[in-house]
Amino acid sequence: MDRRSFLRNSALGGSAAAASALAAPAYAQGSAKTLTMVTTWPRGLAGVWDSVERFSDNVAGITGGSLIIDAKGAGELVGALESFDAVASGQADIYHGADYYWVNQSPAWAFFTAVPFGMTAPELMTWYYGQGGMAKHHELGEIFGIRPFLAGQTGAQGGGWFRKEINSPEDFQGLKFRMPGLGGKAMGELGASVQNLPGGEIYQALASGALDGTEWIGPWSDERLGLQEVCKYYYPAGFHEPGAGLSVGCNLDVFSGLSPEHQKAIEIAAAEAHQHNYALFIANNGPAMKRLVAGGTKVQEFSPEIWDAFGAASVSVLQSFMDDEIFADVFESAMNGMTESSDWMQKSDSLYTLQRNRVLAAM
Known part of the structure; x- marks a missing residue:
């Protein structure tokens, strides 16, 4: 089946229709080419919009202004979670977002953001650039007419904000909680009522009572979003996104029509934005x-019992997708890469950090 037939016969077709009201993207006149970027982020959102700007500035700088990224915030052209469909259908040129938003297209997309109990940021970087992860990203993108690249990295994300303390796994029963990706599916296994809201809608949902809690990113972004104003308890360590990658994805026909120099500019601009964002x-x-903390936020830790429940739910979710050939292939590649890099880092970085902290504490 060719790519266009696949798209017409997949779930993509229905949601792509919503994007069809957009005019096909037009290129700027003259020597400069402009690519229209749609994003999953409201304009100016701390951290993630910085990655959008860094990537866009990189492309312009590398190409001497001959390739321009015209970035649109969520809702300016399409809704946040319609970005993938708009690019795959050719109604926009490129997206910036978190690829685990697209797990309904293929659960394998989650590996290029984060999976529960998966890779830390250094492990994801190592797999992507040194152990074949980028090739897997491109193979997956090919199915949907997308050429993706990692283009941001949040690091380990917090376990979440809650109106009340979480003391046992039973406290998740019926909890209205925002968490995307496969981590959200694991929370659902614990009985939570899970919602996948874009970042721009989280605060209002908490303030109105539509949510009882949420995860977002980490202290910096969460503070800027104002989550401390509507939730008292914060759990900095979470199971769901130990190192969350952000991505750009270019329409494959658009990408193939670019010069080799412009194609390489997008690849390098994305890689630099990835490390800078981290x-x-x-x-x-x-x-x-x-x-x-100074403002009154109560910082908590999940108990070992809760971590065990997270683990059991996560394993169940990951195993549920193993019949999907693409998911199983990316899973094997990612887990092999994580095991190899983690084994070395435990013998080197982790041991060094432990001893360094011990020595400096005695000074």
């Missing part, structure tokens, strides 16, 4: 955490 989140999370 540094930005890590640099800002510590100071933001201190401000949240």
